Amino acid sequence: MSSPLVFIDGDQGTTGLQIHERLRDRTDLRLFTLPAAERKDPRRRAEAINACDIAILCLPDDAARKAVDAIVNPAVRVIDASSAHRTHPDWTYGFPEMTPGQPERIANAHRVTNPGCYPTGAIGLLRPLLQAGLMPGSYPVSIHAVSGYSGRGRAGVEEHEGPGSVNARAYQVYGLELAHKHTPEIQRHAELTQRPLFVPAYGAFRQGIVLTVPLELRLLAPGVDGAALHACLARHYDGMAHVRVSPLEESRAVKHLDPQVLNGTNDMNLSVFLNQEHGHVLLSAVFDNLGKGASGAAVQNLDLMLAH
Incomplete structure (x- = not known):
């Protein structure tokens, strides 16, 4: 069985760069980002996000919403580092220490919103x-x-x-x-x-x-x-x-x-x-x-x- 494919959408900003830095030497996952020529291509980005196991969105709020809207593969799980979904009732808040049971809720979630x-x-x-x-x-x-x-x-x-x-x-x-x-x-x-x-x-x-x-x-x-x-x-x-x-x-x-x-x-x-x-x-x-x-x-x- 192949290791999980993790797609970072928006790895050029301060958050995305540091996430890439923290993950690049990991052997338990496959890390994927788009080359510069494809980063603004909606079709290519949609293909990439629907092909991964977990997508990490490091995008402005509107772009993060559009990225989520482009997901048609029900198996894709998302961590959104933008503020687009932080008060959305259908998203799990990604602060594991906040309350008992929160780590389990995050572990089981398909949509996780990273805290500000x-x-x-x-x-x-x-x-x-x-x-x-x-x-x-x-x-x-x-x-x-x-x-x-x-x-x-x-x-x-x-x-x-x-x-x-x-x-x-x-x-x-x-x-x-x-x-x-x-x-x-x-x-x-x-x-x-x-x-x-x-x-x-x-x-x-x-x-x-x-x-x-x-x-x-x-x-x-x-x-x-x-x-x-x-x-x-x-x-x-x-x-x-x-x-x-x-x-x-x-x-x-x-x-x-x-x-x-x-x-x-x-x-x-x-x-x-x-x-x-x-x-x-x-x-x-x-x-x-x-x-x-x-x-x-x-x-x-x-x-x-x-x-x-």
């Missing part, structure tokens, strides 16, 4: 707390995140690494219309009943994310404190290979968060910072926007699907 980079951190922090009843779904959640410039795709890389890089901005807050496309994804999969306030930014480093969520204990149920929030996260992620929760003692010694510390990995580190005197808690997630936030997550989902 920012939502991976936000949902990773919030979903366990809401599931445990430690936070109400109506909590007024505010999320701030800073990503490396590769989060902008090739345009960000060109700005910071191309001929005009001397003029690249060191830091930029964006999404000021407060309607970032990741917000509905965060609300749905964190199980928030109210839309969160999400403010993203880019820094002058290639990749990596620090995402933070501030909480006020006075808005939580009586008796819920920072230690209880930390214990909930620690229980939820206990024994998981790619998500670590820093012990409270370790977090107390931390003076800064480095967005680049997990670059090149598929890992995410969660922390809880406490100020009991003021009743304030800060939740944080640190991970690689091109790792656990994109290509690493896609490969993790692929491995789950290949094992089924």
Whole structure:
């Protein structure tokens, strides 16, 4: 029996390139991409996606929808790295650590939507707390995140690494219309009943994310404190290979968060910072926007699907 054929559609962008890099030396699968002359040929792309076992789509949203529409072979399985299907009820959300049973759901799925980079951190922090009843779904959640410039795709890389890089901005807050496309994804999969306030930014480093969520204990149920929030996260992620929760003692010694510390990995580190005197808690997630936030997550989902 031949090894599974994996087709990467759109392997020229930042996510696709890293997925190809992570898979190219694998001997348990056959990796396939289209040559440059055929990448924009709809007929050739349709042939390729219908001939593979699993397709990984690294495309703009509209192109990803068209690629899925071109599938007529019922045996073809899909991992979509775009945001086209992240809130679609018929697609399985590809965040294995999100909830018990999610790895099995991904393994059995025909259509898996890869999480967004920012939502991976936000949902990773919030979903366990809401599931445990430690936070109400109506909590007024505010999320701030800073990503490396590769989060902008090739345009960000060109700005910071191309001929005009001397003029690249060191830091930029964006999404000021407060309607970032990741917000509905965060609300749905964190199980928030109210839309969160999400403010993203880019820094002058290639990749990596620090995402933070501030909480006020006075808005939580009586008796819920920072230690209880930390214990909930620690229980939820206990024994998981790619998500670590820093012990409270370790977090107390931390003076800064480095967005680049997990670059090149598929890992995410969660922390809880406490100020009991003021009743304030800060939740944080640190991970690689091109790792656990994109290509690493896609490969993790692929491995789950290949094992089924």
